[in-house]
Amino acid sequence: xxxxxxxxxxxxPAFPHPLLVPTVLVELTATDLMRELYHINRLLTxxxxxxxxxxxxxxDSRANADLDAEPQFVPAHPPVMLPALEDSWWHDAVxxxxxxxxxxxxxxxxxxxxxxxxxxxxxxxxxxxxxxxxMNAAVQCSLSMVEFTLQEIDLMKDYAAPADRRKxxxxxxxxxxxxxxxxxxxxxxxxxxxxxxxxxxxxxQTVVSA
Numbered sequence: 001x002x003x004x005x006x007x008x009x010x011x012x013p014a015f016p017h018p019l020l021v022p023t024v025l026v027e028l029t030a031t032d033l034m035r036e037l038y039h040i041n042r043l044l045t046x047x048x049x050x051x052x053x054x055x056x057x058x059x060d061s062r063a064n065a066d067l068d069a070e071p072q073f074v075p076a077h078p079p080v081m082l083p084a085l086e087d088s089w090w091h092d093a094v095x096x097x098x099x100x101x102x103x104x105x106x107x108x109x110x111x112x113x114x115x116x117x118x119x120x121x122x123x124x125x126x127x128x129x130x131x132x133x134x135m136n137a138a139v140q141c142s143l144s145m146v147e148f149t150l151q152e153i154d155l156m157k158d159y160a161a162p163a164d165r166r167k168x169x170x171x172x173x174x175x176x177x178x179x180x181x182x183x184x185x186x187x188x189x190x191x192x193x194x195x196x197x198x199x200x201x202x203x204x205q206t207v208v209s210a
Contacts, residue, residue: 004028017177019156022149026142027184033142034191036135039105040128041195044204046112047121053207054200122208129201139192146185153178 008024048054108127115121 015177015180019149019152019177019181022145023177023181023184026145026149026188029138029142030184030188030191033135033138034194036131037139037191037194037197039108040132040135041197043108043112043124043128044195044197044200047125047204048200050115050121051204051207053203118208122205125201125205125208129205132197132201136192136198139188143185143188143192146181146188149181150178150185153181 004024007028008021011020011024045054108124111120111124115124
């Protein structure tokens with residue numbers, strides 16, 4: 001809350017509009033959700049690498065998996081050794097920073113790295129599936145909040161005093177804020193489709209159970 005209040009106070013001089021509050025709330029929520037979805041996608045990619053069932057080239061698939069080359073496991077078949085990647089494969093500084101996040105994702109990364117059989121992998125995929133269900137619901141709720149905020153900008157003319165409407169409709173107020181919210185809405189829509197996580201998760205669960 002302290003961080004939120006600081007961000008709101010710093011932006012109100014440029015956007016002295018009451019709907020800045022829900023806008024900033026959803027922007028901060030979107031930031032947290034994207035970090036969560038990034039980690040789910042990263043570990044799902046690692047699972048695809050282990051089962052060799054992803055639709056990407058191995059080098060591309062591993063680009064965000066953050067795993068060292070290791071033997072693959074396929075029950076009742078000899079392990080397959082995959083080629084090691086060059087040390088220079090990582091170029092995404094923002095994603096690299098996310099690797100340092102604490103507790104839950106650090107533990108999940110360790111479990112995925114140490115996973116050597118399909119029973120363990122099925123358990124990890126179950127965790128990821130539940131986590132994704134919550135995050136996906138949060139994305140949808142955030143989209144609803146964005147839609148509500150855009151509607152409220154139009155409805156304010158029905159209850160705001162004329163003098164207030166003139167202030168709120170100024171170029172540096174309502175118009176710019178609307179563009180900002182519309183950009184946020186676009187980001188949230190892209191986030192809802194990020195990485196085709198749901199379909200890939202179902203594919204991984206099918207492969208592991210088979």
